[in-house]
Amino acid sequence: MKTLIRNGWLLTLDSDSTVYDKGYVLIEDDRISEIGQDEARQFELGKQADEVLDADGKIVLPGLVNSHTHLFQTFTKGLADDKTLLDWLREEIWPFSLQMEEEDFYLAALIGCIENLKSGATSVVDQHYIHTTKNTSDNVFKAMQKSGIRGNLCRCFADLDYHPDLKEKSSVVMEELNRLYHEWHGLEDKRLTLSVGPLNPWGCTPELFKESAAFAKEHGLKFQVHTAETQAVVERTVAKYGKRNVEFFADLGILDENIQLVHSVWLDDQEIELVKEAGAMVVHCPVANMYLASGVAPVPKFISNNIPVALATDGPGSNNSQDMMSVLKFTACLHKVSTLDSTVLRPEDVLKMAVTQGARVIGRNDLGQLSPGMKADLILVDWKKPHIAPVHKPASALVYNANGNDVDTVLVDGKVVVKAKRSVFVDEEALIEECQNRIKAIRKALGRS
Ligand SMILES: [Zn+2]
Numbered sequence: 001m002k003t004l005i006r007n008g009w010l011l012t013l014d015s016d017s018t019v020y021d022k023g024y025v026l027i028e029d030d031r032i033s034e035i036g037q038d039e040a041r042q043f044e045l046g047k048q049a050d051e052v053l054d055a056d057g058k059i060v061l062p063g064l065v066n067s068h069t070h071l072f073q074t075f076t077k078g079l080a081d082d083k084t085l086l087d088w089l090r091e092e093i094w095p096f097s098l099q100m101e102e103e104d105f106y107l108a109a110l111i112g113c114i115e116n117l118k119s120g121a122t123s124v125v126d127q128h129y130i131h132t133t134k135n136t137s138d139n140v141f142k143a144m145q146k147s148g149i150r151g152n153l154c155r156c157f158a159d160l161d162y163h164p165d166l167k168e169k170s171s172v173v174m175e176e177l178n179r180l181y182h183e184w185h186g187l188e189d190k191r192l193t194l195s196v197g198p199l200n201p202w203g204c205t206p207e208l209f210k211e212s213a214a215f216a217k218e219h220g221l222k223f224q225v226h227t228a229e230t231q232a233v234v235e236r237t238v239a240k241y242g243k244r245n246v247e248f249f250a251d252l253g254i255l256d257e258n259i260q261l262v263h264s265v266w267l268d269d270q271e272i273e274l275v276k277e278a279g280a281m282v283v284h285c286p287v288a289n290m291y292l293a294s295g296v297a298p299v300p301k302f303i304s305n306n307i308p309v310a311l312a313t314d315g316p317g318s319n320n321s322q323d324m325m326s327v328l329k330f331t332a333c334l335h336k337v338s339t340l341d342s343t344v345l346r347p348e349d350v351l352k353m354a355v356t357q358g359a360r361v362i363g364r365n366d367l368g369q370l371s372p373g374m375k376a377d378l379i380l381v382d383w384k385k386p387h388i389a390p391v392h393k394p395a396s397a398l399v400y401n402a403n404g405n406d407v408d409t410v411l412v413d414g415k416v417v418v419k420a421k422r423s424v425f426v427d428e429e430a431l432i433e434e435c436q437n438r439i440k441a442i443r444k445a446l447g448r449s
Helices: 039-048 071-076 085-099 102-118 136-147 170-183 206-219 231-241 245-252 269-278 286-291 299-304 324-339 347-361 394-401 428-445
Strands: 002-011 019-028 031-036 051-054 058-062 064-069 121-128 150-157 192-198 223-227 259-263 281-284 309-311 378-382 407-412 415-419
Touching: 002 039, 002 378, 002 394, 019 039, 031 039, 058 347, 058 394, 064 102, 064 259, 064 309, 064 324, 064 347, 071 085, 071 102, 071 121, 071 136, 071 428, 085 231, 085 428, 102 121, 102 136, 102 407, 102 415, 102 428, 121 136, 121 192, 121 347, 121 407, 136 150, 136 170, 136 192, 150 170, 170 192, 170 206, 192 206, 206 223, 206 245, 223 245, 231 245, 245 259, 245 269, 269 299, 281 299, 281 347, 286 324, 299 309, 299 324, 309 324, 309 347, 324 347, 324 394, 347 394
Parallel strands: 002 051, 002 058, 064 121, 121 150, 150 192, 192 223, 223 259, 259 281, 281 309
Antiparallel strands: 002 019, 019 031, 058 378, 378 407, 407 415
């Protein structure tokens, strides 16, 4: 199967940040086989292709990676504003999620995957931590499978200090990791993958941290954990272990190049040094950090220390969307104002955090740029609109002008999964109707009008 995208404004995000005006991308099956801007060649290839997508008026770039979310929270977006992290969890997220039925996790994940795709994320990492029935994780995988997204289920768990109905025995956690690895990891030509996700430093026993980290290494899986999201989170490990979050991980022997530290808002200089020495990476969620007033992660410091930083929305309960395009702008603006330095992050830097470093989060070195041999996960963004045009530089237009609603076409593994702003595989109206009915039923069960 040959697909030609022609006449596009190509933002390759390769090492030279090459841009082609009126360029083309030839895709053979699931990979990019050729890229360029020669007009005669483009015309010739058009005659041979099975499918031709005209990208006139579109910026074409590699798909964004949403490196950390909680898809079940699509059912809780807008449920409760104006709370601190721990109150928001205790009073809102936990009670609501306990009322969700097994099928709800499929619906919530599916509407979340569709939102991710339609706002430019071709890949998503779902740290899934609600296991009220055995198959909630399977239902997340099924939703990823159906939507066409590149999905990583980061199987999340807590065995120590957590809501009693959401806590699990460590033996159950390890059994489930093993089961999910054998049943789902690598399906759909490796489009679906598993990773390992202890919830946070205070939610899991040191033994389970070590055992699950060893499992991840042994099976070639990534390891992702919420880290120093708020000052209260840091105080908990200091009170319990006499150590800050990253010190705690380092002393457990799990701080290495396989670990992804989500948030990392409250790291001191010594911890930043530890992260750097270990070769670990950070996943930055600026909107959630602002929404919950958690603080400002020292991202410019991470970058100047060569610590890789990827971007994410975090769960829709604390965002309240899955729009990775808006995360680009928030990232740039947050760090400019917090450092009082308008040069601190350029649009290309922010895009590479979402694309190149995102590919690293999901362990793929064949994603993250438009060049021959790379996987064909890419997006076409409309720029001929009053809020974007006229365009001087496409990277700037994407970061500062565009939003998720401007994404027109999305390809994953060379297949069109969103066309003319509509999901190819899912009836969106029916899905929205079904989700709204379930929200009403859950609200009723919780005694809320
Ligand atoms: Zn999170």
